[in-house]
Amino acid sequence: MRLFLLPISTRRSLLYCERLNITTKNEQSGSWIDKGKNKAAAIWVGWGEKEKGWKRWVSDNGNKSLQRIPFEEWGLKSVPPLSARRQEDEAKENRRIEVSFPSSIIPEEKVLDVLRTLSTERVGLHKQRLIYSIVGMPLVAPLAIVPVIPNLPFFYLVFRAWSHWTALSGSKHIQFLLDKKLLKPEASPILDKLYARNKNPFATPAKSSGPTEERILLTEDEGKDIALVLDIPELFLELKRAVWQVERSLASQQKEAAVVQEQEVDAVRKEKGIDAANEEKKDR
Template identity: 50%
Template sequence: MRLYLLPVSTRRTLLYAHRVNTGGTAHDGSLIDRGAAFAARKWAQWEKMERGWQRKVVDYGNQAFRRIPFEEWGLKSVPPLSARRREDELRGRDPVQLVFPPAAIPEHKAEGVVRRLATERQALHRQRLLWCFVGMPITAPLGLVPLVPNIPFFYLVYRAWSHWRAINGGKHIQWLLQNKLLQLAPSKELDQLYTRDGQDPDFEPSGKEQMLITQKQIRDFSATLDLPAVEIELERAIWQVERALGKDEEQQAQQADKTTAVEEEQEKKDKDKQS
């Protein structure tokens, strides 16, 4: 397995796991994973439909999925730590490489970055997993309505599975770190995608968070890594970070306007007093 660290901005990084050697662990998937695979195939069938309620569900669902934090998708890509996988990794039959661009993430910081990504959202996922379990019995009676799919219930089931996978993906990474099983693999090829005009990609000239990847570069990344599946992960991550930075700038502009208005009002009061 390979773990990829792909900085999206100077402060946010996409984690993506790719199972290089699936021959030894492909068949040990849990019942939950097999159910998720079945749901994915059914979803793909609905996406091919031109009209109908299935097409509408897919359209609205894809919009909702795009808003699920990319950090959660990254942790979900890391397989849960089964007994067989634990033994394979301990015995070196399934080595785990940590691939990263050293120009953006210095080698001595790589393990710290992946540790942060594995742990910083664990409490949030546990809390939201609990709320999904609370909501399932409430929405389950909607399934009694004939000819109407119980979308709220199935969405909560999916979100519960998603949070569960993210929690277990994070635990897997923590176990790898604790047992010193991560093999650092700095990538010069990735460096070439991040380095522009000799400028350090981790540099923030204005002291503000800066984007490091654009939508136009996504295919370059997938071609360099030979990972077509990473395209959708990068597209989602870039879209979310750009929106977040846009909101931050808007809030800062609004705060600046308020500050200016207060200062102008104070100056007006001072002039009135002097007159």
């Protein structure tokens, strides 16, 4: 496998794993989990192709919900689980796994630190949400008695439980590779060209009095270019989702900042008004 560390903004990056060892359809569907995933994906695609009806409605709204799942979770899910056999093989062969990144954006000495953060910062959240999903399954299971329409809440909780478990597994795998020093950061000239318009935003200006403002580093079209140049078509969806989420987050932060600023201005005006009124009383 090969890892990619792709900055989305000056403070957030997408971790993506390309599974180089998966080459055939039979290898992808060798386990019952893979077969279940493939079957569910086929059904989901079929529902999305319906012209109308409840299946199309569920598909459209379900895709909107999937779009809101944090891109950090999707990134960890791209990392294969650390099975006992894989752990033994990776440790025994002592093969270092390449981490491709744009050195014009992320200094090489920060790569492993960024990976450590991405693999640990959401562990508690995924564990908590996994428990909530498992606990919720028996509570919504009785809804299966409703005819025609499947038990959507139950299947959603099953999906979320699987998603959190997969993210935890990916996190565990990355931490294992870090602890065993099996990761090899490799600056990518290709990524550097694609990120050429950004000049080392991770560096803090010497005279800066506070943290630098976060800014977006990619557009959807640029994400498409990265997936195309790297010849990883599925990466485009991950980058598209990440860009969309970060853009929405930054827009929300800007709105909140504008509201706070407006409140501060109003408070100053009010204070000045009170002072002016007091001065007028004194003059009288």
